[in-house]
Amino acid sequence: MLKPRSTATRELVSLDGLWRFALDGGPGPLDTTLEAAVPASYNDLFTDSAIRDHVGWVWYQRQVRVPRGWAGERVVLRVDAATHQGRVYVGDILVAEHVGGYTPFEADVTEHVRAGQEFRLTIGVNNELTDTTIPPGTITVTADGRRRQTYLHDFYNYAGLARSVWLCSRPAVHVEDITVVTAMDGTVEYAVRTSAPAQVRVRVLDATGTQVATADGTNGALRIEDVRLWRPGAAYLYDLVAEVLDGERVVDSYPEPFGVRTVEVRGTRFLINGEPFYFTGFGRHEDTPVRGKGHDNAYLVHDFQLMDWIGANSFRTSHYPYAEEVMEFADRHGIVVIDETAAVGLNLAVASGLTGAPPRPTFSPDTFGEATREAHAQAIRELVARDKNHPSVVMWCIANEPASNEEGAREYFEPLVELTRKLDPTRPVSYAAVLFATHDNDRIADLFDVLCINRYYGWYVATGDLATAETYLEHDLRGWADRFGKPIMMSEYGADTMPGLHSVWDTPWTEEYQQAYLEMNHRVFDRIEAFVGEHVWNFADFQTSHGIHRVDGNKKGVFTRDRRPKAAAHALRARWRSLGSRKPQG
Incomplete structure (x- = not known):
């Protein structure tokens, strides 16, 4: 789907701004005094917890005037994203519906509007996640009748119109x-x-x-x-x-x-334009105070400035497709991107470990089956269709931390890998492997081109014991290298850190421990010849759901949520600016 552009034959009107907002409603006039910003997640805009914790549909509405010069043109409404399901109404007429919270959709509304006249535009947005959505989740009802959303990913389920809405004109033949x-x-x-x-x-x-x-x-x-x-x-x-x-x-x-460039995996090397490339950078989130996942160009510029300052050459769009403005900025500034679908949470063992509930198989007709896989396939189709021409995108990551060690994983993923290669045979395909999936028990790694490994030795395992963590990590990574003979990169590694907390010992949560933890990982990376990159988790602290293992969100950021550097940022800067894009000799 082409991004709306103003050209000699096309015009567009931004519908960003303040919209009427209500929890209850529909396509008719909304009875509300609330207003919500677009683009922005709605959750943190208001002080009412009933809005922040709402599960289900919310409603945005405004009047829109079609430019009088558009007579004879096709008129199109474009929604850059509605998290996680959207319905668009012109007056009382449903003109578009879309499932999937991070990719765009549009509707030709020519027959429902008139040039020079106004119409009532209503967009319903539903934040519900189920076993057949990407990402998945579960809805329960509490004893007092409240609907409650739980999910399997460790970032807050921000919802709403987090990206722009457009009114566009196109010629009849276009x-x-x-x-x-x-x-x-x-x-x-x-x-x-x-x-x-x-x-x-x-x-x-x-x-x-x-x-x-x-x-x-x-x-x-x-x-x-x-x-x-x-x-x-x-x-x-x-x-x-x-x-x-x-x-x-x-x-x-x-x-x-x-851009004119090529990408290739040859043996254990990752090549861009035939030259070895070594990834340095981050997993990130679209996450800022108040706006939630709302796109903000000021943060866009500042975040890329911080990545340039620290020496990062790349990032992964963890764990969903980012706004198209982010991809275009990466294109213009030469930043390399691993582009990821919203398939995070396909792992019921994680939920079992956190809650103590009896384990259930991840892949089965009663859990994540054919309907889930079809939703996943659609997410891949829409991601590739949107981002296929971006030179910054060098690899597709089709899932984060799935249960790739469980029965049924291969049957679930093999068709999805084949689909991705059919849609785009020019880019490598990967997934990010969870800690439970090892080189001994993983069932799908041979299907992929690059092994992206998420590991937290020294944090979740061997906590505070970096000597033991270093031994575990090297044994783990060498096992992947020896078994599969593919390029390996660390797609996540990090330690929660409270800025201002210090210690002379290896004490978790201190700034010194985060720095020592990263240095331990880097020693191991530099000893493994097949290693092609390191993405720290995370670029900045971000909001999560409630949990006693989180204090106001995930604190693994190298920068705070308001983008202030922790001590580790300066250590990373020294390493990455000397390292460049080439693998050090082990």
Whole structure:
């Protein structure tokens, strides 16, 4: 699905701002005095705990005027995300419905609106998670009749319209989709889908706007002479301009930015443009005070500045697709991205360990079965369709910490891996392995290209004993390397840390312990030849659900939630800025 853009043939109106808001309602006029910001999660905006803890539908509403110059154009409503289910109404008419909280959806509303006139726009958003949603969860009813949502992921279930809403115009015959695949010699293969059969011309413009290649037809290949590659830390972008023609007249024009680069796994090396690449960076969250998961451009700029300051060259979109503005910023600034679906929590052993409940099989008709896998497949389809042309995206991560050691895991994941490769054969595919999954019992690692390992030796295991933790970690990682012969990276490692807490001993929660913990991990990484990267968990502290093992959220951030550096940030900066993008020699 193409991102809305203002072009010579298209216009768009941002519908961001303050909307009427209510817990109860529908497409009719809302009886409320509350207003909610868009984009933002609604949970932390209000002081009423009934709103913060609400389970079910909430309602956003506003009046929208269609620009008077849009007569004869197609009029489209686009919702960048509605967490986790959305329904869109024009007046009383349902025009769109979508399940999945982090990918966009849209509706052509041309027949329901008029140029120059207003209409009532209502968006219902449902935050419920079940066994057949991605991510999954469970809804129970308390003794006093309150509905309660539980879930299996360790971040707060923020909900609402966390990303922008748009009103867009398009010509009757228009470009619907573009796919771009590049090679280092400047060859660009392209495919353009239009809303109806049409004459199509494709032009490639360089960063100065100079035309450097052209071709005709909806599918084909062209060649950029003296091509400039997109490289980590040195981004260069071209525009592929797809034009729908009526004779010589341009009916529609859409520019799709792209970079020329290749990604390959060869043996135990991860290659970008044929050169070994070593990941340094973080798992992150879209999480800020008050806004929750609401996209904020000020935080976007500042967070990327902090990553540049610390020497990070990459991040993982843990644990869901991030806003498209984040991906575009990474494209422009040469930051490498591992792009992840919202499939976090497919592991009932974790819930059993936390609650003491009897263990249940993760993959079964009564737990996560065919319906869950189809929802998961749809999440993969929508992620790849949205992000396939971003040069910053070098790998798809289709799940975080699934029960890959349990029976049924292979039957569940093998079709999903095949689907991902069919949708995009140009990028490696991975998943992030949970601590319970070892090189001895994991059932799916051979299906994937890169082994992303989440490990917390020295925190959840061998707590406060870094000498023992170092032994455990090296034995664990060498086992994966010896058995599978694939590139390995640490996709999560970290220790909760309270800023300002200090000790001369290895005391968990202190700033000194976080630094020593990371240094222990780094010693092990540097001794393993197959290692291709390290992503610290987490970039910044973030909000979680209630739990006695959390104090106002997860404190594993190298930065606080308001982006102040802990002591470990300075130690990481020294390592990463000297390390660059190459693997140290072990």
